[in-house]
Each structure stands twice: as structure tokens, then as C-alpha cells.
Amino acid sequence: MRIINLVENEMGETGCEAAHGLSFYVETANHKMLFDTSPSEVVLRNAQKLGVDLTAVDTVILSHGHYDHSGGILSFVQFNPKAKIYMQHNAGGEYYAFDGEEKGFRYIGIDKKILSLPQVQLLKGDTKIDDELQLFTVDNRAFPLPLTNKRLHELCNGQYIQDEFHHEQNLLLTADGKKILFCGCAHNGILNVMETLERKFGSDSLSDLVIGGFHLMKRTEFSEADSAEVTEIAKRLKSCKAHFATCHCTGLPVFNQMKEIMGDQLSYVRSGDEVKV
Numbered sequence: 001m002r003i004i005n006l007v008e009n010e011m012g013e014t015g016c017e018a019a020h021g022l023s024f025y026v027e028t029a030n031h032k033m034l035f036d037t038s039p040s041e042v043v044l045r046n047a048q049k050l051g052v053d054l055t056a057v058d059t060v061i062l063s064h065g066h067y068d069h070s071g072g073i074l075s076f077v078q079f080n081p082k083a084k085i086y087m088q089h090n091a092g093g094e095y096y097a098f099d100g101e102e103k104g105f106r107y108i109g110i111d112k113k114i115l116s117l118p119q120v121q122l123l124k125g126d127t128k129i130d131d132e133l134q135l136f137t138v139d140n141r142a143f144p145l146p147l148t149n150k151r152l153h154e155l156c157n158g159q160y161i162q163d164e165f166h167h168e169q170n171l172l173l174t175a176d177g178k179k180i181l182f183c184g185c186a187h188n189g190i191l192n193v194m195e196t197l198e199r200k201f202g203s204d205s206l207s208d209l210v211i212g213g214f215h216l217m218k219r220t221e222f223s224e225a226d227s228a229e230v231t232e233i234a235k236r237l238k239s240c241k242a243h244f245a246t247c248h249c250t251g252l253p254v255f256n257q258m259k260e261i262m263g264d265q266l267s268y269v270r271s272g273d274e275v276k277v
Contacts, residue, residue: 001176002027003211003275006046007038007072008247014272016046021068022184022213022248024275025052028175030132033059034083035171035182037072044075050272057083060119061135062110063184063212064168065091070110077117085114086135089122091167094155105153105160123169126200134172138165138188138196146189146215147229163187172197172205178277179205181242183212185249190214191236209277210244211269217251230254234261245269 004025011018021039025032025047034057037043047054054076060083062070073085095109114120126136145165153160170193171182183193190210198206216230237244238261246255247269255268269275 001029001178001277003180003277004050004052005247005269005271005273005275006034006043006050006052008269008271008273010247010252010268010270012270012272014050016049016272017042018271019068020248021071022063023069023072024182024211025050025054025057026173026182028132028173030130030175031059032056033061033133034076035061036063036069036184037076039068039071041072041075043072046272055080059083059129059133060085061133061169061171061182062087062091063170063182064088064165064187065093065095065110066108066185067110068108069184070114073114073117074111077119081119083119085117085120086123086127086129086169087120088137088167088169089124091122093167095163095167096153096155096160098151098153098160105155108152132173132175134174134201135169136172136196136200137169138192140196141188141192142195143189143191145187147226148215148218149187152187170197172201172207176277178209179207180277181207181210181212183210185213185215187215191233194237194240206240207242209275210240210242211275212246213248213250214246214254215249216254217249222253227257230257231261234258234266238262238265243267245275
């Protein structure tokens with residue numbers, strides 16, 4: 001099994017381009033897969049630099065309906081029209097970020113052209129693709145949404161409401177005797193994702209490795225409440241058996257804070273890095 005980060009916010013030692021977004025290439029005995037596709041065609045350039053043949057990809061999984069995870073899809077399908085693309089049925093919704101009173105609301109959803117692609121499979125909730133790939137959604141939250149989600153909204157009937165992230169899905173990959181959890185941004189909260197995994201699939205399903213962002217990054221100064229939230233999340237994750245390889249929307253300042261608590265149980269994945277399993 002191979003897991004390679006194709007695009008992430010920070011540049012790694014490979015010299016691959018960095019961009020605000022996320023894409024992983026995953027190769028198993030049965031699949032060559034993309035988990036998210038970055039914000040643009042940068043995913044194609046980095047794949048070429050890394051020697052990853054995207055024409056051989058058979059499966060694309062979109063974690064949720066935001067541009068920074070879906071922006072490479074239209075470029076990808078130009079030369080790979082065969083790969084199936086799995087997303088939740090509401091991933092094409094009207095999703096916005098509130099950038100403050102001066103700038104207002106900014107559309108951050110997917111390009112609507114994606115929805116008309118014949119390769120797209122629109123899912124409703126949990127879906128088992130095969131023995132390796134199990135997609136699941138957070139249907140009930142035991143922990144509150146991360147505070148950083150407050151600025152993210154859905155436009156419904158002309159009104160901006162809090163995005164509840166029903167369009168978000170996670171991947172449980174079972175291969176080579178390992179269980180690996182992929183979460184694109186964990187907008188529902190990484191603690192809720194972990195709790196849902198155990199509740200739906202049993203304690204034996206708790207993964208050996210968790211890969212993805214925790215959506216704890218902020219563009220403004222952290223408040224005491226923000227810092228306390230990060231500390232609480234890190235303490236709870238430390239009690240899990242898994243190693244956490246985070247990236248993207250976690251942000252380096254939050255990573256450094258969590259690292260002080262979690263130590264070697266937490267690592268950061270940069271653009272072009274290969275994740276050791």
C-alpha cells in the first residue's frame with residue numbers, strides 16, 4: 001500500500017507545489033485512488049512530478065462539497081474519463097464562507113459542471129464500495145462543532161444558515177491488515193468522526209492511522225476558548241491507539257500546540273510527502 005500527498009498547504013522536500021486544499025493518492029492491491037483533488041490542476045502537475053500515473057486511477061472520493069477539495073476534478077476527467085467519482089448527493093449545494101462585514105459571503109462550493117459528469121456517483125449516507133472502501137457520514141454529533149466552522153454557511157431559500165456538513169463523508173480503508181481513516185477536513189469535528197466510526201462499525205474498526213485535516217485553523221488571533229478547544233481535542237485524541245497524520249486546515253500553529261500534548265502520535269504531512277503505514 002502507498003499513500004502519497006499530492007497537494008497540501010505547505011511545501012515539502014519534494015518541491016511539489018503547495019496550495020490551500022487537499023489531495024491524496026492511495027494505491028492498494030485492488031485500487032488506485034484519489035481522496036480529494038485539490039483546488040485546481042495543481043494536482044496534475046504534482047502527480048507528474050512524483051511519477052504518479054493518474055490515468056490508472058479507478059476511484060475518486062470527494063470528502064465534501066468545497067472547492068479546495070474538488071477543484072481538480074474537471075481537469076482530471078479530461079484524460080481519465082473512466083474513474084468513478086463518489087460524493088454525497090448534496091455535495092453540490094450552495095456553500096459559503098463569511099469573510100467579515102466588509103467582504104460578506106464568498107461561494108466556496110464545487111463547480112456545478114461536476115454534477116453533470118457521467119462518472120459521478122451521488123450517494124445518500126453510508127456506502128460500502130467493496131471490502132477495502134467504506135464511506136460513512138456523521139449522522140449524530142456527541143461533541144460540538146469546531147468553533148472555526150461558525151463562518152461557514154449554506155444558502156437555503158435565500159437565507160444563510162449554519163452549514164451542518166451533511167455533505168461530508170469519511171473513508172475507512174481496510175487493506176494490508178491495516179485500517180486507515182481518511183477525513184478531508186473533519187468539519188463535523190474529528191472527535192465526532194472517531195466516535196461515529198466506533199459506533200457504526202464497532203471498536204475493532206478503530207483505525208491504526210488517521211489522515212486528514214481537523215479544521216482548527218484561524219486567520220485571526222486565537223482566543224482562550226479556541227486554545228482550550230484545541231487542547232481538549234488533543235487530549236482526547238491522545239487516548240486513541242491511532243497515529244494521526246494531519247495537514248491542510250489544521251494549520252501549523254494548531255499542529256504545534258497539539259504536538260506538545262500528543263508527541264510522536266501526531267505528525268504533519270506536506271505537499272509531496274509519502275505517508276508511512
